[in-house]
């Protein structure tokens with residue numbers, strides 16, 4: 001087979017669409033902003049910083065959606081994490097202990113959801129709908145219905161609009177790690193198999209329940225890390241923060257080419273999806289567009305992404 | 319030595335006792351056929367052997383050691399692998415990924431070793447399919463049912479690896495063409511000679527006679543007989559399966575329907591034309607198909623796997639795009655398709671029998687559940703579907719009984735033209751005769767039927783005319799009386 005022919009028959013990677021969309025949208029903003037101010041590095045860094053929370057959550061959500069599941073508790077979990085971190089810092093704990101505790105709590109929540117879904121075979125939508133409410137309530141209760149002020153003790157420098165901010169690099173490293181796990185390890189292959197055909201996975205001796213427990217635990221661990229990043233920007237524990245974040249996260253993953261039916265998805269696609277959402281939001285603010293325009297543009301992008309993806313699928317099938 | 323011994327296994331689902339004390343002994347280096355009517359419990363027994371279900375009572379041993387698998391991973395460790403009756407590949411994964419599923423070669427931290435995976439998978443594939451027959455990077459979901467079947471067999475062999483002792487094949491040839499089936503049995507023989515015990519569940523008594531060393535018949539949850547299929551007369555085996563003679567079953571069915579006439583009274587030249595195809599071509603297949611179908615006749619379509627039979631039916635119905643040519647439908651009550659992919663598109667596995675039968679684009683705006691149930695119950699008795707009632711989930715029926723539910727839906731719709739794709743796949747001898755008689759009877763009542771089947775004897779005995787599809791091109795049809803199985807095979811393979 002000639003190189004050209006093999007190129008043509010090669011499956012177009014799922015992340016290509018969102019990548020192109022990202023470039024196009026970015027270019028449009030760069031052109032229409034006065035004096036091309038959208039190209040300034042400060043804006044670029046601001047967007048990178050804003051993407052961190054969304055992108056880290058999207059990494060975990062990608063795993064969940066590939067197994068055919070969904071996680072609606074992400075936003076509440078992020079808020080709970082900011083509260084736990086703030087409360088611990090206020091109580092005099094060191095930042096390391098505060099962060100470790102908050103992330104451990106988040107992981108435990110994920111493991112619980114995983115057991116419900118994986119062992120007791122409850123519907124993920126319903127389980128996480130419940131979890132979402134319980135976590136939001138717990139966060140508000142824990143914070144006694146108000147924001148918790150505290151000395152961030154250096155955690156506020158975790159995420160800044162600067163190249164030296166560790167948060168941006170942590171996000172990149174996590175993305176690389178999850179991409180490797182999903183694409184190049186046995187566990188990742190099993191995640192795809194469970195989402196594609198659970199009966200087949202079981203038949204081949206894969207413990208589908210265990211895979212799901214791990215997936216929800218990892219996803220919530222990542223949401224916990226995202227919560228720490230969120231605290232770094234807020235510098236307070238805010239129990240009413242990140243309401244509806246999970247919907248942006250799901251949108252990012254769907255724009256990234258993962259159908260909600262499971263079996264497919266890519267980390268790179270989800271990251272581009274998250275960046276796309278942030279670029280639209282930042283660009284709109286920068287242009288002084290009202291917020292309703294951002295909502296509509298984001299919604300249209302979701303429609304277009306799904307339509308383009310399904311057309312791509314139909315073409316590769318025939 | 320006995321490779322697998324099953325003793326006094328009992329299993330019930332709710333009130334239904336499926337297995338009531340089944341004993342089975344399978345030796346190493348033997349092909350052991352397990353036979354029985356639809357719903358006799360063959361697949362259930364095999365699922366217990368593989369650890370997918372758990373017996374209520376009874377014990378098993380493998381290689382003389384006690385064996386109680388909690389899941390398929392336990393079974394694999396003991397050297398027991400299976401190709402189940404229903405297709406179980408991951409549609410999004412490619413062929414290689416499917417074959418090494420659960421046994422992926424990997425290094426430290428579970429990092430996959432792609433080269434080793436390719437080696438394991440190609441080795442297993444070479445055992446079941448000729449060089450290049452299966453594209454190893456194709457996604458399983460995009461492959462034909464026959465190719466998927468081959469991949470599943472390769473997967474079972476790869477999973478068993480060197481330590482395989484028992485290979486269970488649950489109706490492995492149901493969706494294979496003749497040449498693939500022949501190659502499979504060649505492989506089965508080689509595996510057997512290397513010491514493997516093979517359990518073969520099938521409805522093809524010819525295959526049992528040619529390829530099995532012993533057989534065991536299940537009926538009513540018990541073993542009804544066993545022996546050497548080469549010496550046992552087929553009538554005896556059938557009797558053990560049915561508990562009565564096949565001819566009497568046919569007789570009963572005929573009597574019940576007021577004696578449907580067989581063969582003959584072919585429709586006269588004046589019969590109304592229901593469907594006409596003028597050099598129809600699809601996107602890939604078919605390439606050129608012309609035919610006319612008249613009221614009251616059965617047109618058979620023969621052809622090898624991959625010749626485009628299913629695609630032809632789909633193009634006629636408009637499910638696939640027609641690129642050129644014309645499909646002229648003059649049938650007033652429309653056309654219906656009996657899909658070969660039962661679980662995928664033929665049925666709603668999660669819904670009840672009654673709901674499946676009642677599914678229809680026409681009909682009243684509001685449905686009365688009690689009517690639906692009563693209707694379902696009527697069809698259940700009409701086609702003798704073995705079930706606990708019209709409310710049973712179709713997914714819990716045995717494969718053959720699922721097929722009957724699919725047929726019932728078409729009959730209820732009362733279409734003028736029936737496009738029937740492999741109607742007897744996975745159906746036992748008695749039901750097979752029943753389904754074919756039913757098709758004849760429907761033709762007698764003025765329906766037009768296009769019958770696609772890999773069972774050439776079935777085509778010759780049931781159809782009025784037969785056309786052969788070869789690499790997407792449909793030959794002109796000729797009266798069935800001019801054909802026999804050999805001629806059809808020659809024509810299809812030439």
Ligand SMILES: Nc1ncnc2c1ncn2[C@@H]1O[C@H](COP(=O)(O)OP(=O)(O)OP(=O)(O)O)[C@@H](O)[C@H]1O
Pocket residue numbers: 331334336354355356357358359360361362363403704705714715716717718719744746
């Ligand atoms: N999960 C389940 N729940 C309820 N009933 C079940 C379930 N699984 C199987 N059955 C019932 O058990 C009986 C035996 O089914 P099984 O699939 O073992 O039959 P079989 O001999 O393999 O038939 P076939 O030749 O049609 O494949 C059937 O009547 C079926 O309805």
Ligand SMILES: [Mg+2]
Pocket residue numbers: 360361362403488716717
């Ligand atoms: Mg069966």
